[in-house]
Ligand SMILES: [Fe+2]
């Protein structure tokens with residue numbers, strides 16, 4: 001039986017480098033150009049949430065009495081700190097392609113810094129748990145649609161996303177457990193934070209996606225424009241559908257059906273391949289075949 005992805009997850013240190021990438025690489029997936037832009041639009045603000053998460057988990061760590069939870073908190077801090085560094089580097093590539101990307105990234109950066117000053121402890125850990133709901137669900141969604149969205153794509157950018165999405169699933173329960181550790185009885189506040197985080201993700205992503213589609217010239221053709229709007233609507237609707245269990249009392253990320261009965265084969269194989277020393281910094285067709293065949 002395959003181990004649960006959230007058990008004893010490690011911190012992996014990778015250095016991705018996009019300095020030499022041409023600005024055109026921003027549309028990095030030939031399998032789905034629309035997915036490239038959706039993922040790009042998402043990542044413009046996400047590393048600043050990841051920095052917020054690191055601060056949130058550091059604030060919680062000193063007050064946690066459970067040793068297993070402390071271990072997991074250390075590991076999520078390690079994973080997310082590496083994610084933030086890698087995606088900020090990737091954003092430099094986006095800034096070379098999209099004129100408004102710099103301003104949008106700064107808006108996210110200062111927005112989260114501002115939140116850190118204002119949010120009380122409960123909001124800090126609640127909002128973090130709410131946000132992690134969707135990075136987890138996006139993790140599953142991206143990997144489950146690998147063939148349609150990423151199979152034929154830039155090997156480095158693909159490698160970045162596969163790594164990120166695998167780890168989002170691995171640490172999906174930690175922020176939730178931290179919230180529950182302190183505020184187990186307040187399910188309504190948790191649900192409110194899920195909705196608040198969802199709105200934040202959708203509004204930030206939508207704004208960046210519109211800009212990127214416009215720069216790529218997709219809005220000058222009505223059919224392409226309709227396809228672009230259809231794609232983002234489909235992805236967001238799927239996230240809402242997959243989030244249904246999250247709003248129930250008694251929900252726990254470990255028991256989300258997508259993380260258990262339908263464990264993604266790429267995630268399972270990628271973890272094993274990396275553990276055995278395989279290089280996962282670039283994933284072309286041959287490398288993915290090697291990963292899956294193990
Ligand atoms: Fe992350």
Ligand SMILES: [Fe+2]
Nearest residue numbers: 080132135168
């Ligand atoms: Fe995360």
